[in-house]
Amino acid sequence: MKSLCIFKDRAAGGVMFFLTIASILVVGAMAVGLVVKSMPLLESRPLSELLFSSEWKPLRGEFGFFPFLAGTLWVTGIAIVLALPVSLLTAIYLVEYARRRVKSYVFPMLDILAGLPSVIYGVWGVLLIVPLAGYTLLTGGIVLGVMILPLLVSLLVEIFSAVPSSLRDASASLGATQWQSIKKVVLRKTSPGILAAVVLAISRALGETIAVLMVCGNLPEVPHSMMEAGYPLPALIANNYGEMLSLPLYEAALMFAALILFVVILLFNVTSRVILYRVEKKFAL
Amino acid sequence: MIFRPDHKFTHGAETSKMQIEGLNVHIAGQHILKEVNLIIPDKRITCVIGPSGCGKSTLLRSMNRLIDSVEGAHIEGKILIGEVNLIDSGEHLTELRRRIGLVSQKPCPLPMSIFENVAYGCQIHGIRNRRKLKMVVRHYLEAVGLWDEVCERLNAPATSLSLGQQQRLCLARSLAVEPQFILADEATSALDPIASRNVEELFVKLKNDYSIIMVTHTLRQARRIADYVVFMYLGELVEAGLASEVFDNPQHELTKKYLSGAFS
Numbered sequence: 384m385k386s387l388c389i390f391k392d393r394a395a396g397g398v399m400f401f402l403t404i405a406s407i408l409v410v411g412a413m414a415v416g417l418v419v420k421s422m423p424l425l426e427s428r429p430l431s432e433l434l435f436s437s438e439w440k441p442l443r444g445e446f447g448f449f450p451f452l453a454g455t456l457w458v459t460g461i462a463i464v465l466a467l468p469v470s471l472l473t474a475i476y477l478v479e480y481a482r483r484r485v486k487s488y489v490f491p492m493l494d495i496l497a498g499l500p501s502v503i504y505g506v507w508g509v510l511l512i513v514p515l516a517g518y519t520l521l522t523g524g525i526v527l528g529v530m531i532l533p534l535l536v537s538l539l540v541e542i543f544s545a546v547p548s549s550l551r552d553a554s555a556s557l558g559a560t561q562w563q564s565i566k567k568v569v570l571r572k573t574s575p576g577i578l579a580a581v582v583l584a585i586s587r588a589l590g591e592t593i594a595v596l597m598v599c600g601n602l603p604e605v606p607h608s609m610m611e612a613g614y615p616l617p618a619l620i621a622n623n624y625g626e627m628l629s630l631p632l633y634e635a636a637l638m639f640a641a642l643i644l645f646v647v648i649l650l651f652n653v654t655s656r657v658i659l660y661r662v663e664k665k666f667a668l
Numbered sequence: 669m670i671f672r673p674d675h676k677f678t679h680g681a682e683t684s685k686m687q688i689e690g691l692n693v694h695i696a697g698q699h700i701l702k703e704v705n706l707i708i709p710d711k712r713i714t715c716v717i718g719p720s721g722c723g724k725s726t727l728l729r730s731m732n733r734l735i736d737s738v739e740g741a742h743i744e745g746k747i748l749i750g751e752v753n754l755i756d757s758g759e760h761l762t763e764l765r766r767r768i769g770l771v772s773q774k775p776c777p778l779p780m781s782i783f784e785n786v787a788y789g790c791q792i793h794g795i796r797n798r799r800k801l802k803m804v805v806r807h808y809l810e811a812v813g814l815w816d817e818v819c820e821r822l823n824a825p826a827t828s829l830s831l832g833q834q835q836r837l838c839l840a841r842s843l844a845v846e847p848q849f850i851l852a853d854e855a856t857s858a859l860d861p862i863a864s865r866n867v868e869e870l871f872v873k874l875k876n877d878y879s880i881i882m883v884t885h886t887l888r889q890a891r892r893i894a895d896y897v898v899f900m901y902l903g904e905l906v907e908a909g910l911a912s913e914v915f916d917n918p919q920h921e922l923t924k925k926y927l928s929g930a931f932s
Binding site: 568 | 732734737739762763765766767768769770772774776778779780788789792793838841842845851
């Protein structure tokens with residue numbers, strides 16, 4: 384009887400270990416698959432040309448990904464610049480100032496907003512923002528910003544709530560106003576957490592496809608301002624995969640687009656983790 | 669007498685007496701403090717004792733109005749410091765809080781360096797001069813006997829100190845804004861015996877300059893350091909007076925029982 388229990392215990396550990404490894408392997412397999420599939424393109428042209436050339440003419444065999452890379456960065460940048468201050472202030476209000484009644488109404492609504500499919504945000508953008516700002520990067524950024532807002536707010540609320548009230552009390556007892564305590568103690572204590580939340584939101588924004596595809600204008604040219612149309616990477620892949628695959632190297636090009644996105648997100652996550660680790664260590668937060 | 673590097677703050681009336689009249693506190697419909705009347709004497713250690721849940725901490729948290737941050741808390745009555753009533757002090761609350769230091773149960777260093785922890789209070793009150801801040805930090809770290817231990821690493825995070833050191837740092841932080849009162853909520857209960865004795869001795873030294881109000885669970889500690897004792901039970905003030913009188917000759921039946929260990 385006892386040996387059976389021990390066997391079960393070991394088996395459970397083994398199975399869970401296997402499943403964990405398997406999910407990591409899937410990510411590895413994706414990376415390998417993308418590299419293999421984009422190999423034909425990578426072999427035919429130097430990497431620098433692919434990344435930094437602005438000429439996208441698949442019919443003539445010219446594949447420059449810079450317009451898409453730039454479009455992705457623009458849209459994501461605008462989104463986070465718009466969403467971060469709003470979500471910070473919202474979260475601070477909810478945690479530090481709002482009464483319980485207000486919270487009990489706002490939190491469920493945030494969850495609903497966070498759970499809405501992105502196509503709804505896209506439609507909302509087409510109906511409301513496009514008439515004002517046109518099919519531009521700005522519109523894409525606004526729509527994306529609104530989309531990541533509920534995610535950011537709920538992450539930040541969690542983070543601010545985790546700050547022990549004894550810290551606020553200590554600051555208040557020295558004669559600090561509530562705003563001073565928030566600025567100098569709460570925000571400082573939570574800075575690594577805020578950074579982590581921003582990273583998560585940016586990762587989400589980088590990969591968002593449908594909503595930006597619907598409002599950005601999808602013009603494969605390098606944008607020079609946010610009032611121009613753009614063509615983020617995910618939109619490129621989603622719009623074109625399955626069509627014109629008879630063109631030489633076209634499939635490889637789309638796979639390479641996916642690979643760029645993969646690497647951008649990977650690099651971004653790794654760097655932010657390193658920064659986070661350093662910050663936490665330096666300030667012993 | 670503790671030397672003050674220079675008077676940074678102007679105290680209105682320089683009185684360190686606190687007078688509590690008809691204090692009632694309700695939290696979410698529950699009557700936590702019932703008609704408390706009490707005078708906190710100037711430059712003495714007043715220990716508040718009583719069983720768990722008797723309202724000791726609530727009383728302490730009323731004295732600097734941190735009770736306000738508890739949702740559903742309602743406070744009425746008078747807490748007079750000089751002529752000012754803490755309870756309807758309006759915008760003067762932050763200034764009044766500066767005059768009432770707090771040392772909490774668990775050491776609670778702010779997420780910054782040792783130096784910044786002590787300088788923080790002065791900075792929020794508008795003192796920016798680096799030289800002045802350095803003087804203040806050194807002075808108050810010396811006052812709590814921490815200077816020699818940390819002078820080499822003032823820029824290290826405060827959390828790198830031991831618990832006992834952290835508690836003394838928190839005390840230095842409170843002293844740096846030149847309060848008249850120090851509220852201590854079981855300030856030694858999280859510390860080991862030696863650190864706890866250190867902090868205790870510090871309080872005895874500090875009572876020459878500050879009025880100290882200390883909530884404690886350890887009767888022996890109260891016997892050691894208290895000048896005045898306040899005994900509370902179920903939100904009511906049962907007995908208050910000179911420590912020698914309350915300990916040696918308690919008037920109230922409940923006090924006798926509590927002191928003899930019949931309940932805790």
